[in-house]
Amino acid sequence: MHHPVTSPARHRLFCRLAARNRIAVAYRNLPGPLIPEYLAVRTVITSMRALCGGGLRDSLDGHAGGLDPDVPPDEVIAQLVAHIRQFRPDVMVTHDVLGQLTGHPDHRRTHQLTLLAVEAAALARLYPEAGEPWQTSALYAATHTDSGTGDLGPLLSGVGKTLLSVPDEYATAAVDVREWLDQKWAAICSHRSQLQGKRSLPALLSRLDEETRARILSTECYTRITLTPPRVACDS
Numbered sequence: 001m002h003h004p005v006t007s008p009a010r011h012r013l014f015c016r017l018a019a020r021n022r023i024a025v026a027y028r029n030l031p032g033p034l035i036p037e038y039l040a041v042r043t044v045i046t047s048m049r050a051l052c053g054g055g056l057r058d059s060l061d062g063h064a065g066g067l068d069p070d071v072p073p074d075e076v077i078a079q080l081v082a083h084i085r086q087f088r089p090d091v092m093v094t095h096d097v098l099g100q101l102t103g104h105p106d107h108r109r110t111h112q113l114t115l116l117a118v119e120a121a122a123l124a125r126l127y128p129e130a131g132e133p134w135q136t137s138a139l140y141a142a143t144h145t146d147s148g149t150g151d152l153g154p155l156l157s158g159v160g161k162t163l164l165s166v167p168d169e170y171a172t173a174a175v176d177v178r179e180w181l182d183q184k185w186a187a188i189c190s191h192r193s194q195l196q197g198k199r200s201l202p203a204l205l206s207r208l209d210e211e212t213r214a215r216i217l218s219t220e221c222y223t224r225i226t227l228t229p230p231r232v233a234c235d236s
Helices: 012-029 032-053 056-066 073-087 105-121 152-157 178-189 201-206 210-217
Strands: 091-095 138-143 173-176 219-225
Touching: 012 032, 012 056, 032 056, 073 105, 091 105, 105 138, 152 201, 178 201, 178 210, 201 210
Parallel strands: 091 138
Antiparallel strands: 138 219, 173 219
16 A cells, blocks of 8 residues: 555554455455465565565564454454554544445444444543543544435446445535545555456546546545433432
């Protein structure tokens, strides 16, 4: 991945997770005989990149973790809680409950684990070793509304993918991002492996004319998820 603005490799967690995910995806999709060859090539490529840009140890740890991709949910939540308490964000963004558009199972799982981690991070008795508790002020789920998927419907159905959207009133915020459209498209294009596929959304978008692509990408919709429980007076 080569982000146009900043290098995500500056984060140790990125190096580890990116390496782990590549291995896990290979085990999930490649024929058995090809896996050893893929692992050997991927290890060499990762090592060469890490020697130049750093993160070698974390990348190799990620490779080892990818061999056993079924990480217990509690372990993932603990890591997320630690990061939330370290960076203390006021606002966080995750996928929506549908898994965004195509219902990708990893996106759905991300939504579920993020909700649990955000709630746990605010409670001192959960994961006390992860630092002082922190209550995030707002959590938003990126989503797509029924009225905002006009161009996406034919695009996805043409490659046999489903289109999952929410009623317009379910979205609580719509953001016009036309001012940053060039940066957004450059960031999407940094996922080079996605652009090489036939059915991935970045690849489909790359084959559109610029006007249609801009129409699809220029508005982002979010649903705000309530985090802070209401104050209720207790009877004495």
